[in-house]
Amino acid sequence: MKAIIISDEEDVISKLDKTLTANGFDTIIYRWLLKALDNIEEIRPDLVIVSANEYPRHWKTLTQFITSGIGGDKTKVFLLTFSPLGNDETEKATALGIKGFISSVNEEGLEKLISLLYEQFPSLKKEEPAIIPEPKIVINKTPYEFDENEIPTVSAIQENRPVIFDPNSASLIFVN
DSSP: OEEEEEOSOHHHHHHHHHHHHHTTOEEEEESSHHHHHHHHHHHOOSEEEEETTTSTTHHHHHHHHHHTTTTOTTOEEEEEOSSOOOHHHHHHHHHHTOOEEEOOSSHHHHHHHHHHHHHHOTTSOOSOOOOOOOOEEEOSOOGGGOOTTOOOOHHHHHTTOOEEEOTTOOOOOOOO
């Protein structure tokens, strides 16, 4: 399944991308809503998440375009709203067919996103909802003090600075 994320905030993009990918979506990221609008018809996404705060007027045009059937009749639109929408805006969103509202990208917001995904896409596996944990920080250890689950970065060790460990990524380094 394909999902489009439309936002210009790096933290938002990163967290939504990780959560959607972990739950079976291939993601496409757009920082400009109009560019996404140009490509909706070719991509035919299953899901579009658009930031209503960054694009307060354009999300309505995008949603109308999507719900017209041009981008496919199965596309669901979720709004990312960091500040509450007024009553008029909420009524417009409902009338336009918005399927869900996400108010943050913290753990609570991502859990809500996952529940919306399972509600709107019943074909998703409901066994283990995947939320990517925040990286763990490991401070002041020599290479020999790390246990087998911790992977320090070479540059961090060389510069004797705190080591950031992300359990969901791996790096390899080959030295001759």
